[in-house]
Amino acid sequence: MSFSVDVLAKIAIDLQSDIGHPDRFARLITTLREVLGCDASALLRYEAHQFIPLAIDGLAKDVLGRRFTLAGHPRLEAIARAGDVVRFPADSALPDPYDGLIPGHESLKVHACLGLPLFAGQNLIGALTLDGMSADQFDSFSDEELRLIAALVSGALNNALLIARLESQNVLPVTSISYSEPAAQEIIGLSDRMLQLKKEIEIVAASDLNVLISGETGTGKELVAKAIHEGSPRAANPLVYLNCAALPESVAESELFGHVKGAFTGAISNRSGKFETADNGTLFLDEIGELSLALQAKLLRVLQYGDIQRVGDDRSLRVNVRVLAATNRDLREEVLTGRFRADLFHRLSVFPLSVPPLRERGDDVLLLAGYFCEQCRLRFSLSQVVLSPGARARLLAYGWPGNVRELEHAIHRAVVLARATRAGNEVVLEPHHFQLSDESGVADIKLAVLSEPQNLREATEAFQREAIARALAANQQTWSAAARALEMDVANLHRLAKRLGMKP
Ligand SMILES: Nc1ncnc2c1ncn2[C@@H]1O[C@H](COP(=O)(O)OP(=O)(O)OP(=O)(O)O)[C@@H](O)[C@H]1O
Ligand SMILES: [Mg+2]
Structure with missing residues (x-):
């Protein structure tokens, strides 16, 4: 069997309709499964030396969260390097990344496996993988036919990537498009709550607002803070971390604002604080709810006037710092009980982000x-x-x-x-x-x-x-x-x- 014009037209139309729709690739994968009669297929995006599944069919759901590094997956590496259709021998010794991940088929020891690398010009932007349980399943398709499919899918994927970039361009001018800039640690999640959060991160990152990130322990607040910094115009400058819970009251002020020589016993030289280190960058104040009321007052001053004083120094220094704060407490509640300053709370929570619990x-x-x-x-x-x-x-x-x-x-x-x-x-x-x-x-x-x-x-x-x-x-x-x-x-x-x- 080989493809009719009808089949190719269906694929092309599938790809071009609803161009920004998130389900488009899922539909494409399903169409391919019907047309090619494969048991499992996946469309992967290539970025920063890894393949990221965009849509899967016939594979366990957790595949969508897996990130396949080239170095860790010889089969995918072969596809990335080939530049053309790859047909793996049915008894290939190269481990299959989907082994054990096709429900109902525990072993993929002998099976048909095809890989189509996807290109935009010279750049590898993704791959399509097709697996079939019988060894000769894909023999009837010619390389020309498969190349045609790869070309159609490449075009659609490239468009989708460009649109995603345009939508998220914020204020940052994009001078050149690179397909493999190293990614900061990714925030995994496709649930409505997480898609909403990612959208909010993108919006707030482009602004220069202070952000209060709240959420239960272990929800990923630190990851969110990093993503905000990475997505902001300050990304090239430092992201400085300070855990307020780990600060003994006696050194806290000096940690934040620095001190001059002789300011207190033990101050043997001038020292800059976190605010100075973070100048032109971002300061991440973790567990902000643990800060004493006295320090809250000092912090408020910096946020209001943008200047700091080193301990023991009369002069003030101007700093340009964006503050991201995180807490697993209910700060609103803390404000009501008098443990957190209302004015500081309002300063920090111009743009509150709440990271949903995993459940x-x-x-x-x-x-x-x-x-x-x-x-x-x-x-x-x-x-x-x-x-x-x-x-x-x-x-x-x-x-x-x-x-x-x-x-x-x-x-x-x-x-x-x-x-x-x-x-x-x-x-x-x-x-x-x-x-x-x-x-x-x-x-x-x-x-x-x-x-x-x-x-x-x-x-x-x-x-x-x-x-x-x-x-x-x-x-x-x-x-x-x-x-x-x-x-x-x-x-x-x-x-x-x-x-x-x-x-x-
Ligand atoms: N969406 C996610 N995708 C991938 N990894 C995540 C995600 N969310 C959290 N993690 C990982 O889970 C761990 C906990 O995340 P993180 O330290 O950011 O949580 P937290 O909210 O700051 O917790 P705590 O309140 O206890 O400080 C980290 O190893 C982080 O990389
Ligand atoms: Mg944390």
Whole structure:
């Protein structure tokens, strides 16, 4: 079989309609899957020596959070270097980045695999990968046909990247377009809450406003502060960090504003403070809620007048510093109880950003899990780290009081545990590898399973009930969303729930 003009026209039209629509690439991938009859496909963007999945089909959801470095993925490196269609031999020894990530196919030892590099002029901007379970699946397509598809997709991807750049140009003039500037650590997440936050970060970064970043512990406030600085006109100047909680009252003023020789015992020379170091750049005041009222007053003065005084010095110095502050306290509440100055609060919170807790980010849990799995894979030189369907359900159902940091540690610990008992160089994370801490965690799954005297079938059913209940709880009791979380067809989930006595 080869492509008809109709098929190519459909692909071209798919790509050109709704040019800015986020689902466009997902639709394209689905069309390709139908046309080419592949079992899994992915469209990846290339940036800073890594491939970033933009749309996937037939692959586990966590792939969207994985970042595939060239150095860590010889197959992708081959595609990046080839400059043309790459057909991997069915028994290729190069590990496949999607091994274990195609639901229902645990091993990709022998399979058909195609890679199409995507270019804008001479620049590599992405790749399209196609996997098929039978070895000769793509033999009927000629290189010419595949090149044509690659050309269509390249054009669309390049347009999308240019549009994204235009939309986010802010005030920064873009003199040349580089496709591989090194990225600051990326904020992973595609949930509505996170897309909204990223938009706000982009807007506020371009302004010179002070920003108050609030959110529970481990939600990523520091990452947000870095992103604001990186996206701001001050990016080339320093981002200076100061943790207010770690400041003993006695040295705090000198830390912030510096001191002159002889200002106090031990002041043996002049020293500049964080405000001076951050001149023309950004000062990140972490845990601002811990600052004493006396220092709050001094900080307010700098924000109002833009000048500082070193301890022991009468003269004042002008500084040009943008302040980003973070807190996991409710500062509004602190203002009401008199522990935080209202005037400082208002100065800082001209543009408040609130980083949502992980439990309100839906499937982002899986994306982040995939991101951390990939990091662990590299760190421990493993060929693959994947989540079993049970582990995914477990992660989605858990409440994550410690947010992203807790998830990062949980994946790390699970990999260490699983690695100890693994057979080869691949690690599959199972629910029992996660020791999650809240009361509704593993403990009562065990209880539910063990409290009744059980044979294997009853134990399995108890576990299934538990997993379904958790998936429902994590998805506002919506069956379709719970089915997606469990990677099941929704009709099958309804049937299973009925059989388990969870539905009339
Ligand atoms: N969206 C995200 N994508 C990728 N990594 C993230 C994300 N959010 C947080 N992290 C990672 O999680 C960890 C915790 O993030 P961070 O230190 O920014 O949290 P925090 O809100 O400052 O926490 P705390 O209030 O405890 O200081 C870091 O390792 C960070 O890189
Ligand atoms: Mg922090």
